[in-house]
Amino acid sequence: MFVEKFKNQIQVFEQKVIASEKIKILPHYNPDGDAIGSALALYILLKKMNKDVEVISPSHFPGFLNFLPFSNKINIIGKKREVEDSFFDGLDLLIGVDFNGLGRLDKLKQSFDKSSTFKIIIDHHPEPEQFADLLISDSSYSSTAELIYALIMSSNFKDKFDKDIATNLYAGIMTDTGSFSYNSSSPETFRIVGELLKAGAEKDKIFDEVYNSFSLNRMRFMGHVMLNRMHILPKLKTGYIYITEKDRLQFKEKYGDTENFVNIPLSIKGIVFSAIFIERENFIKISFRSKGSFDVNIFAAKYFNGGGHKNASGGEFYGSIQETMKKFVSIINEYSDELINYEF
Numbered sequence: 001m002f003v004e005k006f007k008n009q010i011q012v013f014e015q016k017v018i019a020s021e022k023i024k025i026l027p028h029y030n031p032d033g034d035a036i037g038s039a040l041a042l043y044i045l046l047k048k049m050n051k052d053v054e055v056i057s058p059s060h061f062p063g064f065l066n067f068l069p070f071s072n073k074i075n076i077i078g079k080k081r082e083v084e085d086s087f088f089d090g091l092d093l094l095i096g097v098d099f100n101g102l103g104r105l106d107k108l109k110q111s112f113d114k115s116s117t118f119k120i121i122i123d124h125h126p127e128p129e130q131f132a133d134l135l136i137s138d139s140s141y142s143s144t145a146e147l148i149y150a151l152i153m154s155s156n157f158k159d160k161f162d163k164d165i166a167t168n169l170y171a172g173i174m175t176d177t178g179s180f181s182y183n184s185s186s187p188e189t190f191r192i193v194g195e196l197l198k199a200g201a202e203k204d205k206i207f208d209e210v211y212n213s214f215s216l217n218r219m220r221f222m223g224h225v226m227l228n229r230m231h232i233l234p235k236l237k238t239g240y241i242y243i244t245e246k247d248r249l250q251f252k253e254k255y256g257d258t259e260n261f262v263n264i265p266l267s268i269k270g271i272v273f274s275a276i277f278i279e280r281e282n283f284i285k286i287s288f289r290s291k292g293s294f295d296v297n298i299f300a301a302k303y304f305n306g307g308g309h310k311n312a313s314g315g316e317f318y319g320s321i322q323e324t325m326k327k328f329v330s331i332i333n334e335y336s337d338e339l340i341n342y343e344f
């Protein structure tokens with residue numbers, strides 16, 4: 001149970017929040033629904049307590065999250081803005097959500113690290129780095145949003161819980177579980193989802209905003225990717241997709257358009273491991289997905305300078321897209337025994 005496991009942390013959280021006036025909340029770089037939903041849920045809670053609170057995102061968030069209550073209050077740092085080491089001076093509290101390492105803060109890493117402000121991290125990624133004064137981390141949770149629900153409801157602040165908080169948390173849980181298709185086998189997750197619905201989260205509307213909001217260009221882009229850019233290695237139960245810079249220009253890629261492309265090969269019967277390689281300005285951005293026991297967190301960390309979760313991770317490669325795929329194929333051939341014999 002959350003209350004027993006985090007008894008001390010809940011107390012410190014309460015004390016720090018009560019004693020703090022100026023508070024900043026940070027999601028990770030390239031924030032997803034969980035990071036943004038979690039940050040906004042805390043933002044709303046603290047606003048209701050009359051705190052001087054702000055959400056600072058190291059980079060833009062996907063447009064399909066614009067409907068989230070208070071998302072227009074997020075302060076985005078973006079590519080061009082310079083961040084001084086003193087950026088977080090004069091604060092009482094810093095709260096980071098949904099990341100387990102300083103590297104996930106990108107441009108805000110140094111100023112966050114240098115700040116002497118008390119730091120709380122709330123996260124569900126495995127093996128967190130130790131850089132916070134208070135760490136509330138549990139990788140058995142579907143999402144940071146679910147953890148934040150448990151935290152709020154175990155605290156003295158639970159009377160502040162409302163529909164807007166519920167909407168943000170629901171969006172976080174829904175997106176981090178692929179709309180309850182993975183990382184969501186715990187009955188506790190569904191109990192919490194039930195509570196969020198009771199509080200007024202509009203499930204169908206949230207789904208529609210997140211998953212049925214693509215542009216025509218994005219749909220055509222996906223068609224192109226499935227037809228021309230997907231390789232399937234049936235024996236190795238692996239599929240991978242590559243996207244060139246030219247592709248991105250041709251289909252007028254917008255931020256977030258390639259999100260979830262990595263999952264496409266996993267929809268094919270028998271495929272348990274999928275990867276995507278996207279040619280970005282000066283490197284190849286990589287994402288991995290898997291089913292069951294095949295651990296893509298370790299895979300990404302070992303070969304592609306990355307990490308994440310057991311079934312969802314990311315990495316990078318500095319070289320051409322052809323070199324990246326060559327390296328990938330040669331590595332997975334070393335895993336052939338494991339993959340060929342894999343039974344989901």
Ligand SMILES: [Mn+2]
Nearest residue numbers: 034098144176
């Ligand atoms: Mn998450």
